Amino acid sequence: MTVHVMTPEEVTKKVINKEELFILDVRNESDFQDWKIEGANFQYLNVPYFELLDGVEEILSKFPADKDILVVCAKEGSSVMVAEMLSEAGLTVSYLQGGMKAWSEYLEPVKVADLKDGGELYQFVRIGKGCLSYMIISNGEAAIIDATRMADVYVDFAESKKAVVTHVFDTHLHADHISGGRMIAEKTKATYWLPPKDAEEVVFSYEPLEDGNEVMVGRTPIRIHAMYSPGHTIGSTSFVVDDQFLMTGDILFIDSIGRPDLAGKAEDWVGDLRETLYTRYKELSEELVVLPAHFMIIDELNEDGSVSEKLGVLYAKNHGLNVADEAAFRKLVTENLPPQPNAYQEIRKTNMGKTTPDTEQQREMEIGPNRCAVR
Amino acid sequence: MENMTVNVQLDAKGLACPMPIVKTKKAMKDLEPGQVIEVQATDKGSKADMKAWAESTGHQYLGTIEEGDVLKHYLRKSSEEEAVERKHPNVIDNKGLEKKLQENNSLVVLDVRETAEYAFNHIPSAISIPLGKLEERMNELSKEAEIYVVCRTGSRSDLAAQKLTENGFERVINVVPGMSEWTGETESIE
Numbered sequence: 001m002t003v004h005v006m007t008p009e010e011v012t013k014k015v016i017n018k019e020e021l022f023i024l025d026v027r028n029e030s031d032f033q034d035w036k037i038e039g040a041n042f043q044y045l046n047v048p049y050f051e052l053l054d055g056v057e058e059i060l061s062k063f064p065a066d067k068d069i070l071v072v073c074a075k076e077g078s079s080v081m082v083a084e085m086l087s088e089a090g091l092t093v094s095y096l097q098g099g100m101k102a103w104s105e106y107l108e109p110v111k112v113a114d115l116k117d118g119g120e121l122y123q124f125v126r127i128g129k130g131c132l133s134y135m136i137i138s139n140g141e142a143a144i145i146d147a148t149r150m151a152d153v154y155v156d157f158a159e160s161k162k163a164v165v166t167h168v169f170d171t172h173l174h175a176d177h178i179s180g181g182r183m184i185a186e187k188t189k190a191t192y193w194l195p196p197k198d199a200e201e202v203v204f205s206y207e208p209l210e211d212g213n214e215v216m217v218g219r220t221p222i223r224i225h226a227m228y229s230p231g232h233t234i235g236s237t238s239f240v241v242d243d244q245f246l247m248t249g250d251i252l253f254i255d256s257i258g259r260p261d262l263a264g265k266a267e268d269w270v271g272d273l274r275e276t277l278y279t280r281y282k283e284l285s286e287e288l289v290v291l292p293a294h295f296m297i298i299d300e301l302n303e304d305g306s307v308s309e310k311l312g313v314l315y316a317k318n319h320g321l322n323v324a325d326e327a328a329f330r331k332l333v334t335e336n337l338p339p340q341p342n343a344y345q346e347i348r349k350t351n352m353g354k355t356t357p358d359t360e361q362q363r364e365m366e367i368g369p370n371r372c373a374v375r
Numbered sequence: 376m377e378n379m380t381v382n383v384q385l386d387a388k389g390l391a392c393p394m395p396i397v398k399t400k401k402a403m404k405d406l407e408p409g410q411v412i413e414v415q416a417t418d419k420g421s422k423a424d425m426k427a428w429a430e431s432t433g434h435q436y437l438g439t440i441e442e443g444d445v446l447k448h449y450l451r452k453s454s455e456e457e458a459v460e461r462k463h464p465n466v467i468d469n470k471g472l473e474k475k476l477q478e479n480n481s482l483v484v485l486d487v488r489e490t491a492e493y494a495f496n497h498i499p500s501a502i503s504i505p506l507g508k509l510e511e512r513m514n515e516l517s518k519e520a521e522i523y524v525v526c527r528t529g530s531r532s533d534l535a536a537q538k539l540t541e542n543g544f545e546r547v548i549n550v551v552p553g554m555s556e557w558t559g560e561t562e563s564i565e
Contacts, residue, residue, distance in 0.1 A: 030423070038528050050393070050400070050431070053393075073392065075420070077391045077392045078392050190498075253499055329394075
């Protein structure tokens with residue numbers, strides 16, 4: 001039987017549509033435990049490829065007869081080998097094109113809304129890593145928020161919509177992924193905005209993003225209103241877009257809240273985080289639709305694959321917004337935190353422009369889940 | 376720093392996963408138990424995989440040295456040494472040696488494992504003479520000194536202790552079990 005190839009895009013469709021899939025992950029056990037392809041109806045078997053070098057007979061009985069089988073490894077090579085062995089043994093299987101590296105890099109553009117004056121808002125779901133970025137398009141112009149390092153995806157997408165990228169924003173200095181903001185700005189001659197309090201050490205020029213800044217996109221303007229909202233980082237800034245959407249960066253997620261410790265200042269920033277979540281956001285309309293920079297678990301995806309929820313609903317349901325006691329809140333966001341994102345300090349340095357690792361090194365640095373939240 | 380002697384060198388540079396492991400597995404077949412292989416690879420993922428593969432197959436993963444883009448992995452083929460009955464009568468356990476070292480750090484500790492094993496993990500003051508070289512290098516040691524002989528599990532050091540005794544060394548003590556369970560201070564080139 002022939003071995004099939006499944007692309008990250010095809011796997012993403014299965015995640016969004018909650019389809020069934022049987023994944024044989026042939027990476028070593030610790031890598032699998034740390035990070036894998038998540039799907040509501042996915043089943044898993046983890047057997048490292050190096051235990052299958054002498055044959056796959058021992059695992060043949062573990063595959064269901066009625067499900068698609070996908071073999072996954074780090075970069076593709078081992079999954080091709082194992083898929084071929086399984087195929088020779090009579091099974092119909094696919095391998096994941098590009099492996100977990102490609103999975104980590106795949107971006108699924110999902111349209112979130114049509115904006116008031118003919119504009120459009122897209123969310124780019126980085127399904128493998130849980131990062132969310134945004135593009136606002138209006139009348140031939142585009143603005144991008146919290147871009148990943150896959151700069152071409154955004155530039156090409158804007159082009160396909162016949163829009164020129166005019167503004168690029170980062171809500172904060174990211175610690176879990178390498179920002180594509182600067183590169184996109186360089187390619188498109190757009191203005192790159194960063195909160196100055198997060199950018200004290202950056203070695204390139206940028207436009208300081210400050211509380212109350214308003215930026216227009218398109219001739220029929222879509223308003224992007226910056227709102228200072230420290231806590232995850234000291235400079236963290238949120239945006240109110242088109243009076244309908246609240247982009248919260250890494251401050252507030254759907255089922256969790258931002259962690260204040262990734263720049264080494266958890267204790268100092270707890271107060272800011274609480275102030276932002278319990279006072280500043282509270283003063284906003286409950287009708288605003290929250291668009292965060294991350295999701296943690298696949299359950300946070302809506303039916304169409306997007307990640308969003310009304311602020312009012314989050315105030316009712318998100319545990320992190322409902323810790324009345326200040327001491328308990330402090331404990332929640334400073335103790336028993338999940339492990340820090342892989343290479344987060346190197347990633348911060350890269351985002352400051354202090355180091356310029358090559359693409360392969362950047363891939364290695366970003367391996368794994370984002371881990372920016374506290375539940 | 377140390378000169379590491381290896382029995383086989385394997386070039387897996389430029390090869391992507393799974394090839395470094397596939398080639399290592401093949402090369403390992405031709406090694407004698409206890410011999411050491413150096414695998415040169417450029418695939419960054421090979422480090423974690425070598426380690427996990429060695430653990431699953433019973434070979435010893437000694438360590439990895441990075442030289443520019445090249446990762447040099449050191450592995451030792453599994454041997455049945457644990458099963459051998461020990462004969463040298465004079466022994467001390469790890470804790471005992473650790474205590475003695477705290478009292479007197481000029482004790483003579485002789486590490487008879489392969490140089491690559493020594494390189495990645497050894498007692499700071501230990502002298503390295505692999506068991507296979509002991510015969511010819513015995514003259515580097517003083518016959519009057521108290522010599523604590525250590526290896527990974529106590530078997531090679533037992534053979535070394537017997538050999539030293541046969542050659543007129545009178546105060547030879549075998550350390551049991553040795554480096555596999557050593558919790559005291561260590562040094563490494565990593």
